[in-house]
Amino acid sequence: MTAMLEVKNLKVAYGRVRAVKGISFSVEQGQVVTLVGTNGAGKTTTLRTISGLLRPEEGEIWFEGERIDAVPAHEVTTRGLAHSPEGRRIFPRLTVEDNLRLGAFARKDKAGIAQDLERVFDLFEILRARRAQPAGTFSGGEQQMLAIGRAMMSRPKLLMLDEPSMGLSPLMMQRIMSTITELKSEGVTILLVEQNAQAALSLADYGYVLEVGSIVLEDTGAKLLTDDNVRKAYLGED
Ligand SMILES: Nc1ncnc2c1ncn2[C@@H]1O[C@H](COP(=O)(O)OP(=O)(O)O)[C@@H](O)[C@H]1O
Numbered sequence: 217m218t219a220m221l222e223v224k225n226l227k228v229a230y231g232r233v234r235a236v237k238g239i240s241f242s243v244e245q246g247q248v249v250t251l252v253g254t255n256g257a258g259k260t261t262t263l264r265t266i267s268g269l270l271r272p273e274e275g276e277i278w279f280e281g282e283r284i285d286a287v288p289a290h291e292v293t294t295r296g297l298a299h300s301p302e303g304r305r306i307f308p309r310l311t312v313e314d315n316l317r318l319g320a321f322a323r324k325d326k327a328g329i330a331q332d333l334e335r336v337f338d339l340f341e342i343l344r345a346r347r348a349q350p351a352g353t354f355s356g357g358e359q360q361m362l363a364i365g366r367a368m369m370s371r372p373k374l375l376m377l378d379e380p381s382m383g384l385s386p387l388m389m390q391r392i393m394s395t396i397t398e399l400k401s402e403g404v405t406i407l408l409v410e411q412n413a414q415a416a417l418s419l420a421d422y423g424y425v426l427e428v429g430s431i432v433l434e435d436t437g438a439k440l441l442t443d444d445n446v447r448k449a450y451l452g453e454d
């Protein structure tokens with residue numbers, strides 16, 4: 217069986233700065249896979265390249281058996297790959313509901329969209345209560361929920377989340393992490409990028425450790441959590 221997402225020898229540069237230096241990894245259908253690594257490791261660059269927002273210098277990206285590394289970003293979304301970007305990037309002047317509906321831009325099935333909107337509201341009750349309010353007035357955690365909700369509105373086969381826990385209180389972070397587990401149980405495949413290695417590895421089936429543009433370690437989430445080097449470098453233990 218081929219993986220849902222396959223990244224092969226990916227190299228991405230910003231001018232002369234090589235940010236991703238030939239990484240290969242895959243995501244199987246139904247899995248939660250995480251890329252962990254410190255600031256500057258190349259995690260965001262990798263997700264933006266998979267989404268079609270950046271073009272690789274070298275390498276290949278395959279999604280459901282088709283090569284997508286030259287496909288425009290909007291078409292990548294249409295094919296079933298959604299991206300909740302780092303720093304949320306919601307539209308502050310638009311209402312919660314309009315922000316969410318933007319996530320469904322490529323869909324025409326009105327009934328399905330209405331159903332998914334309810335599903336997002338069930339998951340994040342606070343968004344339902346504030347559906348008519350401009351999103352710019354929200355706290356960081358609420359904006360993060362909105363960004364995840366918006367990505368879900370495309371009804372993705374693969375959901376990519378870039379640092380969903382960034383800037384959140386421990387309580388909010390737990391809420392986001394349990395939402396990821398819930399989505400997984402509904403059959404959504406997830407590629408999770410996190411600096412918070414503890415949280416990400418705790419729920420991931422499989423993980424890759426990224427250091428300055430290269431994958432230095434890969435294993436099941438459980439194994440990486442107990443790996444001595446990972447504990448020292450990423451979990452603040454000595
Ligand atoms: N727009 C950009 N222009 C130039 N360099 C960039 C840009 N974005 C990121 N970089 C550099 O690329 C490397 C990887 O960054 P990034 O992918 O954002 O890492 P991470 O998400 O793991 O923190 C870093 O050295 C960063 O400084």
Ligand SMILES: [Mg+2]
Binds near residue numbers: 261302
């Ligand atoms: Mg990043």
